[in-house]
Amino acid sequence: MFAVIKTGGKQYSVAAEDIITVMTLPGSPGDAVSFDNVLMVVDGELARFGAPFLEGASVTGTIVDHKRAAKVYAFKKRRRQNSKRKRGHRQDLTIVKITGVLSGENKKAGAKA
Helix, strand or coil, X not given: CEEEEEECCEEEEEECCCEEEEECCCCCCCCEEEECCEEEEEECCEEEECCCCCCXXXXXXXXXXXXXXXXXXXXXXXXXXXXXXXXXXXXXXXXXXXXXXXXXXXXXXXXXX
16 A cells, blocks of 8 residues: 655655655654645555545654755856855755555544444
């Protein structure tokens, strides 16, 4: 079973026990996180798609670490103007280990029981 989630303006295809790097999330290492913006869930032959998100579906994970990406330089030079500008940027990232994928059907069945 895997799912496609949306977080930080990007989409990620995840399954249980995957480790993904996403834009920074609040929390400290060891904290649980839940991604409720699930676009698609595939379980064997059955695929469910949201419009835009699946109702009741969620993906759970645990924060492993916070880190920063490699430095990216933005350099501008204006020819024959004796003008140049150099800026650097490092993006804050969070490493998350996916612990489970819950489709909306699993939650409803658990609620009825």
